[in-house]
Amino acid sequence: MTLLFTDIEAGVRLWEADGDAMAAASARYGRVVREQVEARGGRVFKTVGDAHRAAFADPVATLEAAVAIQQAVRAEQWPSGLPVRVCMALHSGVCAERDGDYVGRVVNRAARLLDVGHGGQVLVTAAAYALLADRLPGGIELRDLGEQRLRDLGRAERVFQVTGPGLAEGFGVLRSLDDPALNHNLPSQATNFVGRTAELAELRALLSGGSRLVTIAGPGGIGKSRLALQAAADALDGSGDGVWLIEFAPVAEPELVARTAAAALGVREEPGEPVLDTLVDAVGGRELLMILDNAEHVLGAVAELADAVLRSCPRVCLLVTSREPLGCGGERIFRVPGLPSRPPTSSLPTGWPPSTRCSCSLSTPRRTGEASSSMTPTRPRWRRSASASTGFRWPLSSPQHASARSRRRRSTPGWISGSGC
Numbered sequence: 001m002t003l004l005f006t007d008i009e010a011g012v013r014l015w016e017a018d019g020d021a022m023a024a025a026s027a028r029y030g031r032v033v034r035e036q037v038e039a040r041g042g043r044v045f046k047t048v049g050d051a052h053r054a055a056f057a058d059p060v061a062t063l064e065a066a067v068a069i070q071q072a073v074r075a076e077q078w079p080s081g082l083p084v085r086v087c088m089a090l091h092s093g094v095c096a097e098r099d100g101d102y103v104g105r106v107v108n109r110a111a112r113l114l115d116v117g118h119g120g121q122v123l124v125t126a127a128a129y130a131l132l133a134d135r136l137p138g139g140i141e142l143r144d145l146g147e148q149r150l151r152d153l154g155r156a157e158r159v160f161q162v163t164g165p166g167l168a169e170g171f172g173v174l175r176s177l178d179d180p181a182l183n184h185n186l187p188s189q190a191t192n193f194v195g196r197t198a199e200l201a202e203l204r205a206l207l208s209g210g211s212r213l214v215t216i217a218g219p220g221g222i223g224k225s226r227l228a229l230q231a232a233a234d235a236l237d238g239s240g241d242g243v244w245l246i247e248f249a250p251v252a253e254p255e256l257v258a259r260t261a262a263a264a265l266g267v268r269e270e271p272g273e274p275v276l277d278t279l280v281d282a283v284g285g286r287e288l289l290m291i292l293d294n295a296e297h298v299l300g301a302v303a304e305l306a307d308a309v310l311r312s313c314p315r316v317c318l319l320v321t322s323r324e325p326l327g328c329g330g331e332r333i334f335r336v337p338g339l340p341s342r343p344p345t346s347s348l349p350t351g352w353p354p355s356t357r358c359s360c361s362l363s364t365p366r367r368t369g370e371a372s373s374s375m376t377p378t379r380p381r382w383r384r385s386a387s388a389s390t391g392f393r394w395p396l397s398s399p400q401h402a403s404a405r406s407r408r409r410r411s412t413p414g415w416i417s418g419s420g421c
Contacts, residue, residue, distance in 0.1 A: 002059040002092040002128055003102070003110045004042065004066055006033060007051040009085045009119030021079040026050050029073065029084060036068040046101055053110075055095070055102060059131040062090055063162065066122045067140060071166035074120070085119025085168075092128040112150040113157065116176040120168035126158035140164040149177035151233045153189040177233065183242025185264070186233055189226065196227060203231045203334055207289070207317060211332040212310055215320040218336035224321040225293050227336065232291055232319065240287040249294040254301035261292075261305055276305065280312040287315040295322040303328050 008014065008029065015022045029050065037044055037054045040061040046053040056062040066088050078084045091113060093106035109125065117123045124132065129142055136142065141163045147156040159174065173179050177186065206214045216224045232243045246264040251257060258276040262269060267282045269275055290309070295302040303326040306318050310330070320326060325333050 001095050001102075001106075002056045002062040002090060002131070003095070003106065004037070004054045004056065004062050005051070005089045005091075005110045005114045006054075006066075006069065007049075007087050007114060009087050011050045014082060014084070018079070018082060021082050025078055025082055025084055028076065029086070032072045032076070033069055036065045036072065040065045040068075053102075053107075059090075059092055059128055060135050060137065062128075063124075063132055063140065064137055066090060067137075067162065067164060067167065070120065070122060070168070074166060074168065083119075087114055087117040087119055088122040089113035089117060089125075090122070090128045091125040092131055108152065109150070109157070112152045113159065115151055116148060116159075116174045118171045118175075121171050122162035122167070123174075124160040124162060126160075129158070129160050145174065148174055149188065151177065151230075151236075153177070153186060153229055153233055155188070175238075177236070179238070181238040182236045183240075183244075184232075184236055185245055186229060186236075186243060187245070189229070196223075199227060199336065200230060200234070203227065204234060206332055206334060207231060207235065207319065211330075212316070213306060213318045213320070213326070213328060213330055214332045214334055215322055215325050216334045216336055217322055217325050220323060222336055224336055228291050228293065228319050228321050232289055235289055240289075243289045243291070245291045245293060247293045248298055248302065251298055254298045257298050257301035257305055261290075265290075276308055280308050283309065283313045283316060285315055286313070288313075289317050289319060292318060292320045295320055295326065296324055299324060299326065302326060 008026070011022075011026075014025075030047070030052065033052045033054070034044055037052075037056075040056070041058065042054045042056040042061060042065055044052055044054045054062075054065070056065070070086060070088065073084060073086050076084070089110050091106060091110035093109075094104075095102040095106050096104045113123050113125060123145075124142060132142065142160040143163050145159045145161055148159045149156050161171075163169065173181070175182075177184070203214070203216070216228055218224055229245070232245070236243055244265055246261045248257065248260060251260050258274075258279060259269070262275050262279045262282075265279070265283070267279050270278050292302055292306065299322065302320070302322075306320065306326055307328050309316050309318065310328070325331055
């Protein structure tokens with residue numbers, strides 16, 4: 001099956017600018033999508049606002065529908081001052097159907113690809129490319145944009161752009177994690193982020209709702225770090241001063257907590273000055289999201305770090321993962337409960353001996369239950385700080401500061417390289 005995902009670029013802003021005109025434009029756009037999809041044997045199986053998701057048995061029909069929609073959108077006379085530009089993504093694979101909807105990794109991957117595109121652009125994954133390369137309609141080509149890290153932090157995806165008559169050109173860099181405008185040091189993960197939709201939405205709402213200190217608390221091994229990393233990746237939008245991971249798992253002594261944080265942020269230690277004081281002075285008025293990961297074994301020192309940053313750096317938000325809360329004032333606790341050590345008997349094949357059932361439970365993927373809060377998801381925005389400060393050499397590249405668990409992308413933010421520090 002090949003999926004076609006579409007959405008209007010900056011749709012929320014267009015609705016806020018002129019709701020009446022956008023209502024008419026959105027309705028017209030929806031009709032165009034359905035007409036072109038159904039004319040080629042596809043089915044729109046889901047709409048969310050201006051976003052449409054369609055499924056096709058034939059990948060060529062999917063491509064033809066995408067091109068026809070883009071051509072129709074470009075030819076349409078939209079209301080003045082209402083630039084309607086549509087992002088599109090194609091991905092192929094086996095999908096699981098549930099109550100008329102499609103779910104699973106293929107659906108998630110298509111959605112992540114859609115997030116990195118520009119209005120007027122049609123993007124294609126490597127899986128869809130393999131089915132299309134020898135069957136392209138006349139005049140249509142697929143331009144290789146190289147491997148891109150999508151927001152699910154999983155394996156890099158080879159991405160292609162559809163080109164041809166009536167299609168827009170001249171797009172900027174894709175909005176992937178490889179975009180130089182996105183300041184971060186988020187590591188790649190061995191697997192894509194799948195599931196936990198409710199928990200992720202609630203965590204986003206906490207971060208965007210004014211909470212400056214959020215601690216994801218729960219037993220070890222249930223995915224607290226992965227959840228934090230995904231929330232941070234989703235928060236990246238090119239504004240503010242970035243998202244930065246500080247890992248405390250390898251830190252054995254509380255005295256090294258501030259030094260580890262300073263190293264991750266590229267802050268140079270000053271002779272005769274406490275590292276924590278140097279750190280908060282250097283961060284100053286920057287607007288950052290800092291992830292303090294695996295804090296439980298140096299809890300007191302991390303709490304001291306968090307308290308100092310919150311008091312002295314008013315535009316910094318902290319996302320902590322720990323088996324226990326920090327106990328700081330203003331801390332919002334997001335609890336991620338664990339599961340029983342043994343899965344229900346019905347979840348395993350009958351006739352398996354007890355020893356087999358026990359060992360199977362150890363390798364069964366863990367899932368979290370519902371978190372305690374229930375807020376409406378809102379995408380965080382990290383506005384760019386206009387202030388400048390000294391003391392940064394961002395980021396340090398020595399091996400002792402790299403994660404032992406994964407390779408990480410290191411980037412130098414523009415506001416550091418241009419500060420003259």
